Amino acid sequence: MIELTVNRKKRRYRGPLFKRLLDVLREDFELTGTKEGCGEGECGACTVLLDGEPVNSCLVPVVQAEGTRVETVESLGVSSRLSPLQQSFLEEGGAQCGICTPGMLMTAWAYVRGGGPADPESVRTALAGNLCRCTGYQHIVASVVETAKRENAKRERKRRARAR
């Protein structure tokens, strides 16, 4: 038995310890937002945040996630109340078929939350481990740049308010 925190909730897992984190999330915790793409760490579709860092959940045996904080796409928002990043993907056309989207959102969220700059080059570098075969990336990059702009402005306003 191991314990880990998934989307801010303490969870217990009793099962084979060499099961992939991806499969534990989908099958044992019924969090099916996380998708499997290539199964070899190239495409990033299965990206979740492990202690805040994007990782490929298809390459992490759950035993190595013991005691960690895992965040999946379910932590961002729900259909009736999307997170700003999800809203931006919707408005800018950042999602098409949707298979890469959960992973794309998680990598982008780690970037935006970490105060990543709102320029397309930096966003492209941050998203280098996430492949999309539909959008041509333009719209995804635009979605992330837009959110980064807003989040960085929000942070700046808070910083100023504190300084006053």
Added chain:
Amino acid sequence: MRGDTESMTLLRPRSVEEALRLYAANPGAVPLAGGTDFMVAWNAGEANGRTILDLSRLAPWKRIRLTKTGVRVGSLVTHRELQIHPLVRKRLPLLVEACATIGGGQIQARGTLGGNIANASPAGDTFPPLAVYEARVRLRTAGESRTLRFLDVFTGVKKTALAQGELIDSIEIDFPRRPARQSFRKVGTRAASAIAKTVAAGLLWLSADGRIREVRFALGSMAPTVRRLASVEALLAGKKPTSRLVEEAVDLLENDVSPIDDLRSTRAYRLEVSRNLLRAFLSPGLTR
């Protein structure tokens, strides 16, 4: 065919000493660091029935420590952690650049320096920088420890000099005196998630009179193991860098490597690009 969880035996040491004892008792076990290589094979169903020595709880091997002359990087330090360490960024920029080219960010966050070395791919991106920094690799068994020069760790494609029961403890890297020129270049099919066709690192120091005091140049993906260009380095040492000298050096490159045709590239292409990388490294500001 996929990985079969029920077929796996898992060993979960809590300390380095326990890990070394368990490894001695289970010499067939696969030491698992970040898993970015092993899990790919396992997902494909190619590693079922194995015993896994999970190293993820060995905290002492996850630290970067300062030494009198540089840093000692624990074998389980990730490529991501190396990229954000202020002193590593400042004094070992070639290693930082190499770490930033391994897979995408997700792979960099899990993959470890020790795992990369133990894996011994001819195309390991961190290897040319570690070769020119003349790193040392500290190995441990349950009973003893020894230190190898970085280049001596590799004995062939995916083969290392690690003995039975031996694990990588740390990688020691001295900070070099400030070079006049330094460069890391990786040539692959795309910027991220590509395996190198050729990968190069160079350091160069000049004397007060403008001569080359010392040059170190290493290539990966150009032989079964990473190579320092010994003939090129010997030719250049103590000489004024002229365009004729650079061409002589470029002609010598072939002596120190043995690239092959494979699915990623050809021998001819690898040689041509590597020569261009060496020329570009040596050329700026040379006297005609």
